[in-house]
Amino acid sequence: MSGRERDPQGGGPGPDANVGAPRRPEGPGAVLADYLLPGARAALAGRAAGTAVLGAWVLLWGVGVLRAGRVAATLRGGVVDEWVALATLVIGLAACPRAARRWLAPVLRREGGGVADGAWGPAAGGGGPVDWEAFGRHRQAAVGLVLLGALILVALLTPYLAPYDPNAQHAVVATRFLSPSAAHPLGTDRFGRDVLSRALYGARISLSIGFVAVAIAISIGTLVGAGAGMAGGALDTVSMRGVDLLLSFPRLVLLIALVALFEPGIALVTLVLGVTGWMGTARIVRGQVLSIREEEYVQAARALGFGRWRVLTRHVLPNALTPVIVAATLGVGNTILAEAALSFLGLGVQPPTASWGNMVASGRDVMLHAWWIAAFPGVAIVLTVVSFNLVGDGLRDALDPRRTGRLR
Amino acid sequence: MLRYTGRRLLEAVPLLLGIVTLTFILLHVAPGDPTTAYFNPNIPPDVLEQMRRNLGLDRPLPVQYLDWLRSFFTGHFGYSFSQHRPVAAVIGDALPNTLLLSGVSLVLIFVLGCAVGIVQAVRQYSALDQVLTVGALTLYSVPGFWLGLMLILLVSAPAVSSWLHLPISGMTSIGYDSMGTWGRIWDQVRHLVLPTIALGLASAAGVARYMRGSMLEVIRQDYIRTARAKGLGEREVILGHALRNALLPVVSLLGLYLPLLFGGTVVIEVVFSWPGMGRLLYDGILARDYPVVMAATFLFGALVVAGNLVSDLLYAAVDPRVRYGER
Numbered sequence: 063m064s065g066r067e068r069d070p071q072g073g074g075p076g077p078d079a080n081v082g083a084p085r086r087p088e089g090p091g092a093v094l095a096d097y098l099l100p101g102a103r104a105a106l107a108g109r110a111a112g113t114a115v116l117g118a119w120v121l122l123w124g125v126g127v128l129r130a131g132r133v134a135a136t137l138r139g140g141v142v143d144e145w146v147a148l149a150t151l152v153i154g155l156a157a158c159p160r161a162a163r164r165w166l167a168p169v170l171r172r173e174g175g176g177v178a179d180g181a182w183g184p185a186a187g188g189g190g191p192v193d194w195e196a197f198g199r200h201r202q203a204a205v206g207l208v209l210l211g212a213l214i215l216v217a218l219l220t221p222y223l224a225p226y227d228p229n230a231q232h233a234v235v236a237t238r239f240l241s242p243s244a245a246h247p248l249g250t251d252r253f254g255r256d257v258l259s260r261a262l263y264g265a266r267i268s269l270s271i272g273f274v275a276v277a278i279a280i281s282i283g284t285l286v287g288a289g290a291g292m293a294g295g296a297l298d299t300v301s302m303r304g305v306d307l308l309l310s311f312p313r314l315v316l317l318i319a320l321v322a323l324f325e326p327g328i329a330l331v332t333l334v335l336g337v338t339g340w341m342g343t344a345r346i347v348r349g350q351v352l353s354i355r356e357e358e359y360v361q362a363a364r365a366l367g368f369g370r371w372r373v374l375t376r377h378v379l380p381n382a383l384t385p386v387i388v389a390a391t392l393g394v395g396n397t398i399l400a401e402a403a404l405s406f407l408g409l410g411v412q413p414p415t416a417s418w419g420n421m422v423a424s425g426r427d428v429m430l431h432a433w434w435i436a437a438f439p440g441v442a443i444v445l446t447v448v449s450f451n452l453v454g455d456g457l458r459d460a461l462d463p464r465r466t467g468r469l470r
Numbered sequence: 471m472l473r474y475t476g477r478r479l480l481e482a483v484p485l486l487l488g489i490v491t492l493t494f495i496l497l498h499v500a501p502g503d504p505t506t507a508y509f510n511p512n513i514p515p516d517v518l519e520q521m522r523r524n525l526g527l528d529r530p531l532p533v534q535y536l537d538w539l540r541s542f543f544t545g546h547f548g549y550s551f552s553q554h555r556p557v558a559a560v561i562g563d564a565l566p567n568t569l570l571l572s573g574v575s576l577v578l579i580f581v582l583g584c585a586v587g588i589v590q591a592v593r594q595y596s597a598l599d600q601v602l603t604v605g606a607l608t609l610y611s612v613p614g615f616w617l618g619l620m621l622i623l624l625v626s627a628p629a630v631s632s633w634l635h636l637p638i639s640g641m642t643s644i645g646y647d648s649m650g651t652w653g654r655i656w657d658q659v660r661h662l663v664l665p666t667i668a669l670g671l672a673s674a675a676g677v678a679r680y681m682r683g684s685m686l687e688v689i690r691q692d693y694i695r696t697a698r699a700k701g702l703g704e705r706e707v708i709l710g711h712a713l714r715n716a717l718l719p720v721v722s723l724l725g726l727y728l729p730l731l732f733g734g735t736v737v738i739e740v741v742f743s744w745p746g747m748g749r750l751l752y753d754g755i756l757a758r759d760y761p762v763v764m765a766a767t768f769l770f771g772a773l774v775v776a777g778n779l780v781s782d783l784l785y786a787a788v789d790p791r792v793r794y795g796e797r
Contacts, residue, residue, distance in 0.1 A: 202607075307488040310778070312733030315751065315770045319496055319763060322755040399613050403737050406615045407752060422616055426741075433623055440616035447611035455607075 092167070100162030103170055110204035112166055114211055119158040121215065126151055129222040136221075143221045150218040203456020209449035217265040224259035228416050231255060239432045249434035251424060257435060260416035261442050267417045268446065271332050271401050272394040278336025279397075280390050283343025284379070290344070291351025292374055302348065305341045313338055314403060321409045331410045335397050343389055350382035357381075388458045395450030402443050418443045474786055482775050487539075489771035493764045494538050498531070542768065548761035552754070557765045560750065565769070567641060568739070568746035572731050574662055575670035579727060583674040584720065587681025591716075592708060594686060602678070609675035614734050618668035618741040625664065637661050639743040665742040669734050673727050680723055685716040718789055724781035729774050 095103055100119050104112025126133060133151070136144040216223060225246075237254030240246050248257040286305070290298040308316070320334045354360060355378065363377045404410030405419025413420050418439040425435030513521075522528055529537075541547060547557035586606070590599045622638045624630055637643060643657050688694065689712055697711045736748035743749070747766055754762035786792045 303484070303488075307485060307492065309729070310485055310489065310774045311492075311767070311771045312729040312731075312736075312774060314733030314736055315767055318736060318751060318755060319493075319767045322763065323496065323499070395611065399611075402613050403615060406613075407737065407740060409755070419613075422619065426619060429619060429623055430626055436616070436619050437623070440613065440620065443616065444608065444612050447613075448608055451607060451611055 100158040104166040200456040206452025226256035275335035279339035283340035287344035287347025391454035547765040552757035578670040583677025586678040591685030606675040728777040
C-alpha cells in the first residue's frame with residue numbers, strides 16, 4: 063500500500079478496518095484539513111473533484127489577498143461586474159470547505175482512506191437516468207469539468223483578475239505591439255491594450271452568450287418537439303418539415319443573413335444564435351416524447367383523467383430531458399464557435415467590446431509581426447470548446463451503458 | 471433503386487420551395503428596404519420612389535413573391551448593385567470555386583478521418599490511439615478561421631517558408647494566364663492546400679471519432695471472428711471484411727457535415743481570399759447587395775439539399791436494406 067492511498071491527516075484507520083465498515087467516524091485532523099485546505103484529502107486520493115475544490119480555494123484566496131485593494135474599492139462603490147466578482151469570492155470561499163465536508167468526505171470515508179477508483183460527487187450511487195457513477199469515473203469528463211469550472215470561476219472573477227482595464231489606452235505609441243513579457247503576459251494590441259485582460263473579459267462575453275443562446279434554443283426546441291410529439295398528425299408533420307427546412311441552411315449562412323439585416327450587437331447575436339440552434343433539440347425531444355407517450359405510466363396518468371398539459375409537464379417531459387442535457391452541453395461549445403466566427407467576420411460582438419472572435423480579427427492584419435494578438439484568443443476558444451465537448455461526451459457515455467465499458 | 475431515386479427527388483421539391491420562401495421572408499422582415507439601405511441619403515424622395523418602382527418594390531407582396539419564385543426557377547436572380555452585372559453571372563463565377571474547395575475538403579474529411587479512425591480502432595488503447603483521441607478531440611474544437619490564420623503564420627515563418635513555398639491567399643498566382651496546362655493545375659493545387667486543411671481538419675477529426683467507434687463495433691462481430699478463424703491475415707480481415715460494414719454509418723455522416731462544410735466556406739474563403747460563394751455572401755453583406763445575399767443564401771440551402779439527396783442515394787446504393795424497406 064503506497065502512502066498516497068492513506069489518509070494524510072491520520073484520520074484513516076488501518077487496512078482491515080474498512081472491510082464491512084462503510085461509515086466510520088473521522089478524526090479531528092480530517093475535519094481540520096477540510097476547513098484549512100478543502101479538497102486536499104480527496105486530491106491526495108487522486109480525485110479530480112478534490113483537485114478542483116483545492117484549486118478553487120487557492121485561487122480564491124490568492125485573488126482575495128493579491129487584489130485586496132480592488133476588493134476594498136468595490137466595497138466603497140463598484141460597478142455591477144465588481145459586485146459579481148466579490149460575491150463569487152465570498153460565496154466560493156464559504157462553499158469550498160462545505161463541498162469538501164458535504165460530498166468529498168463521505169466518499170473518502172466510505173472507501174476507507176480513499177482508494178482512487180469509484181464515484182465522486184453528490185449523487186454517487188446514482189439514481190437519475192444519468193449514470194453519475196459512470197460519469198465520475200470518466201477521466202475525460204473529469205478533466206473537462208475541472209477545466210470548465212476554472213473557466214467559469216475566472217470569468218466571474220475577471221474584474222479582480224485582469225491586470226489592466228481591457229479598453230484602457232495609455233501612450234499608445236509606446237505601449238502598442240509589445241510582445242509577451244512579465245508586465246503583459248500575452249502582449250499588447252495595436253492600441254496598447256493588454257491582450258490578457260481583453261481575453262479575460264472576452265471569456266465573460268463568450269460564455270454568457272453561449273449559455274443564454276443555448277437556453278433560448280433549448281426552450282424553443284423543447285416546446286416545438288414536445289408539441290409535435292404530443293399532438294401528432296398534421297401539426298407534427300408540418301413542424302418537422304419546418305425543422306428539415308431550417309436544417310438545410312448551413313447555420314453560419316443563416317446567421318450571417320439574419321444578422322446582416324439588423325444592427326449587430328450582443329443582444330442580437332445571442333437572440334439569433336438561439337433561434338437558429340433549436341432544431342436539433344426539437345428532433346430529440348420529439349423522438350423521446352413519441353416513445354415515452356406509449357409507456358405504461360403515461361397511459362396510467364391518462365387513464366386517471368389528467369389533462370394533456372399535466373401529462374406532458376409532469377410525466378413525459380421530465381423523462382425526455384436527459385438527452386437534451388447532453389445536446390445542450392455540446393451546444394454551448396458549438397454556439398461559442400459560431401459566435402467567434404460571427405465576431406471574426408465583424409458581424410457579431412462589435413469592438414471595442416472584447417470578444418475572442420473580434421480579437422482574432424483585430425490581430426489578423428498584423429499577424430506576421432505581432433502573432434500574439436490573434437493567437438491567444440484562439441487558444442482560449444479551443445480550451446473552452448474542448449472542455450464543453452469533454453463534459454458533453456462524458457454525459458453521453460454516462461447515459462449509454464454500452465459505451466462505459468461495463469458490459470464489455 | 472429508380473423508384474427510390476424518384477421519391478427522394480420529389481421530396482426535395484417542397485424543401486427547395488421552402489428555401490425560396492424563407493429567403494423572401496428574410497428580405498421582407500428586415501427594417502427598411504434595399505433602396506434605403508444602400509443608396510445615398512441625399513437622393514430626393516421622388517427619385518427614391520422611382521427606384522423603388524423600378525425594382526418592383528411598390529407592388530403587392532403576393533405579386534412580388536410570385537416574381538421572386540419565378541426568378542429562381544428561371545435562373546434570373548436579379549441584378550447585383552455592387553458588381554453592376556447580373557447576379558447569375560456573379561454566381562456563375564463563384565460557384566465552381568466553392569465546389570472545388572468544398573469537394574477537395576470533403577475528400578480530405580472522409581479519407582483522413584476514416585484512415586485515422588481505422589488505425590485507432592485496430593490499435594485500441596495503445597499510446598497511438600490515446601494520442602490520436604486527444605488530438606482529434608482538440609482539433610474538433612478548433613475554429614476554422616483561427617486554424618487558417620495559424621497555418622498562414624506557420625508557412626510564413628522563415629524556418630518553414632525556406633523549404634515550403636505555399637501561397638497564402640487567392641486561387642491563382644500572378645502569372646497564371648501564361649502557364650501551361652500542367653503549370654496551371656499545379657498552381658491551383660498549391661493554392662488549395664491551406665484552405666482545404668483549414669476547412670476540413672475539424673470535420674475530419676469528427677469523422678475519425680465516429681469511424682473509430684463504428685470500426686470497434688464491427689470488429690466485435692461474429693463474422694470477423696470467423697474471418698480470423700479461417701486464417702485470414704489481419705490486413706485482409708480489417709480492409710476486406712470489416713471496413714465495408716464499418717463505413718456504412720459513416721456515409722450517413724455526410725448529411726451532417728455538409729451544412730457545416732458549406733457554412734465553413736464563408737469564413738475560410740474570407741481568410742484565404744478565395745473567390746467563392748462564401749466570400750460573395752460576405753462581400754454582398756458588407757456592400758448591402760441584397761440580390762446577391764439572397765441568391766447566395768438560397769444557393770447554399772440548395773447545395774445542402776442536393777448534398778443530402780446524394781448522400782441518401784449513396785447510402786441506398788451501399789445498403790440495399792434502405793431501398794427494400796421503403797415501399
